[in-house]
Amino acid sequence: MTKSGLKLGFVGLGIMGTPMVMNLIKGGHVLFVNTRSKVPQELVDAGATVCTSPTGVAERADIIFTMVPDTPDVEKVLFGENGIAKGLSKGKVVVDMSSIDPIATKEYAKKINALGCDYVDAPVSGGEVGAKAASLTIMVGADEAVFERVKPLFELMGKNITLIGGNGAGQTCKVANQIIVALNIAAVSEALVFASKAGADPAKVRQALMGGFAASRILEVHGERMVKRTFNPGFRIALHQKDLNLALQGAKSLKMALPQTANAAQLMQACAALGHDQADHSALVKAIEALANHKVAPDA
Numbered sequence: 350m351t352k353s354g355l356k357l358g359f360v361g362l363g364i365m366g367t368p369m370v371m372n373l374i375k376g377g378h379v380l381f382v383n384t385r386s387k388v389p390q391e392l393v394d395a396g397a398t399v400c401t402s403p404t405g406v407a408e409r410a411d412i413i414f415t416m417v418p419d420t421p422d423v424e425k426v427l428f429g430e431n432g433i434a435k436g437l438s439k440g441k442v443v444v445d446m447s448s449i450d451p452i453a454t455k456e457y458a459k460k461i462n463a464l465g466c467d468y469v470d471a472p473v474s475g476g477e478v479g480a481k482a483a484s485l486t487i488m489v490g491a492d493e494a495v496f497e498r499v500k501p502l503f504e505l506m507g508k509n510i511t512l513i514g515g516n517g518a519g520q521t522c523k524v525a526n527q528i529i530v531a532l533n534i535a536a537v538s539e540a541l542v543f544a545s546k547a548g549a550d551p552a553k554v555r556q557a558l559m560g561g562f563a564a565s566r567i568l569e570v571h572g573e574r575m576v577k578r579t580f581n582p583g584f585r586i587a588l589h590q591k592d593l594n595l596a597l598q599g600a601k602s603l604k605m606a607l608p609q610t611a612n613a614a615q616l617m618q619a620c621a622a623l624g625h626d627q628a629d630h631s632a633l634v635k636a637i638e639a640l641a642n643h644k645v646a647p648d649a
Contacts, residue, residue, distance in 0.1 A: 355379065357502070358410030360403045360426050360433065361447070362388060364582070365473070366416040368480040369446070369506050371395060376505035381409045403427075407436025412499065413443050419591055420449040427457055439465030444499055446487075448472040448527070448588075450595055451520035452602075454490070458516035467495040468516055472523035473507065474530075476583040484508045488526070490519035524599060527592035531613040531630070533567035538616075538634035541575055546643040552576045571631035578649045580628040587626040590617045 355378045359370045362384035370392055374380055380397040382388055383406045388399045400406045403426050407413050413433055415426050423445055427433050433443060443461050445454070445468075458468035469491040479485040485507035489496055496512045503510045513522045540563075544554040555572045558564065574580060593614040600607045619636040620626060628635075638644045 355412065355502075356381065356410045358382070358400075358406035358413035358433075359416070360384065360406055360413065361416035361422075362386075362392065363416070363418075364477045365446075365480045367392060368477070369414075369416065369485075370397060372480075372483045372505050373502065376502075378502075378505075381406045402431035403433045404431045404436035407433040407441070407443075409436075411441055412502065413437075413441065415443070415445045415447060417447050418588060419447070420453050423447050423449050423457065424453070428460065434461065434464060437461070437464050437466050442467045442469060442495060442499060444469040444471055444502075446471045446473055448523050448592055448595075449520060451517040451524065451599065454520045455517040467492065467498075469495055469499055470516055470519040471499075471503065472519055474523070474526050475507070478583060479507070486526075487511070488513055488519045488522035490514060490516045490521075521599075524592060524596045527589060528596050528607065528610050528613075530567065531589060531593055531617070531633075532609050533565055534571055534630060534633045535609075535613050535616055535637075537565075537568050537572050538575065538637040541572060541645045542634065542637045542641050542643060545645045546641055551645050571629075574629065574631040575634045575645045578646060580625075580632040582627065582629045584630050585627055586617050586620050586630050586632060589630040590614065590621065590626070593617065 357373055357378050358381045360383050367389050370380055370382060374395045381400050382397045383400045383403050415423060417423055417426055454470045461468040471487050471489045473485040473487050475485040483506055486509040487503050487507040489512045513519055541551045545551040558568060593610055596607060596610050616633055616636040620633055623635060625632045625635050
């Protein structure tokens with residue numbers, strides 16, 4: 350693909366950000382990058398220009414992406430000392446692809462809009478595997494015209510790209526996603542621990558269930574992790590805890606109950622107490638295993 354001439358910025362080069370940047374470079378774009386730690390050499394080798402601060406990224410790029418862990422991190426990257434806001438000029442676009450508080454997102458959007466720039470919240474689902482394969486699901490909150498401007502870039506990083514509504518709507522959708530994922534992980538955990546303790550082969554139980562109504566991506570991918578004991582993080586329990594806290598805080602402000610979400614959050618809290626908060630969120634099964642005094646399968 351030939352160079353498009355688009356100058357893009359990207360702040361936050363972790364498990365997700367690095368492959369996302371790589372896909373933007375493969376799409377023919379010029380990248381200016383910054384991250385808290387050292388910029389991965391693979392991005393430098395691919396042609397990314399390293400900037401010393403988020404301000405520097407914003408000064409050089411027309412569309413600036415952020416991909417950092419939590420709401421305070423986004424606030425710091427946007428509005429802190431040497432933040433993106435200080436490097437913006439009218440007409441630029443800020444695209445936050447982190448998973449953060451929808452209410453805070455609306456406030457950040459107002460501040461960026463006041464500088465004459467557009468704001469997009471575009472959290473993703475699909476984890477490290479999806480980031481590398483450019484198959485992420487991207488949930489977008491933005492004005493439609495701004496969305497259309499950024500959409501070709503999203504298409505270099507993901508497959509299922511949906512404009513949900515205005516600013517904050519993307520983050521609201523992501524919270525809903527995390528509720529469903531957490532509850533499914535808990536359900537698969539209970540089913541496989543139950544089957545294993547009852548004496549059935551959990552691998553064969555999973556295989557059988559994949560052919561029926563209980564089939565799901567969680568059973569397929571995370572069920573396999575539970576059986577094979579491969580809990581290297583694609584998405585850490587600590588980050589999923591953060592997302593479920595957003596759900597529960599939101600539910601409180603909306604005066605509603607999320608009883609199963611609260612239960613899943615407590616199971617993740619149990620995992621954290623057991624020392625597994627940096628493991629993949631499929632390690633939620635370890636909380637169920639502790640309650641059963643039985644593991645789905647022996648540790649590798």
